[in-house]
Amino acid sequence: EDKVVQSPLSLVVHEGDTVTLNCSYEVTNFRSLLWYKQEKKAPTFLFMLTSSGIEKKSGRLSSILDKKELFSILNITATQTGDSAVYLCAVDVDRGSTLGRLYFGRGTQLTVWP
């Protein structure tokens, strides 16, 4: 069963466009939701969200979490070719003494054309 569902799975845009990536989840003992960017190698951290309604921003990227509706969005404004990557959403679940675990979505493959 999918615990973390991302949409769309693939997205192709032109430079300068704004994109919104979606992530919905269904888990127990939710601790936080994380966004990562993956370019061929290991994921690099973007955001960690723990509270609803508080937007986190980093340059052209921003993200927000809705814990009532169990979803998050990642926005990228004024996209650049360097934004082309797979964007992964992960949910951190509390498992007590083992410090939890991450459940990953399948990712959104973003391609930005010049």
Next chain:
Amino acid sequence: GAVVSQHPSRVICKSGTSVKIECRSLDFQATTMFWYRQFPKQSLMLMATSNEGSKATYEQGVEKDKFLINHASLTLSTLTVTSAHPEDSSFYICSARDWNYGYTFGSGTRLTVV
């Protein structure tokens, strides 16, 4: 910040041989490390969770005798793929978690079994 070193980054081995992948936390003590596997265009799938000084916890469907995990110190965890077969070819990523640094990923190992 926290750094996790993983090597080798790429390995090609013959079918039937064993391969060891190392994951080291360089500037923090990782009480818990995670091993993931990622197939092309798929998300990261957790294989096992290892805690320093105790046996690893394997996810359902992961053969513990085939994927041996050792976490003998607070800075080193190893994954050994025993009697590797072509279907074991994949991208393996480790992650370390610490209460201070959250989740930090290694750079991944591309395993090809021929």
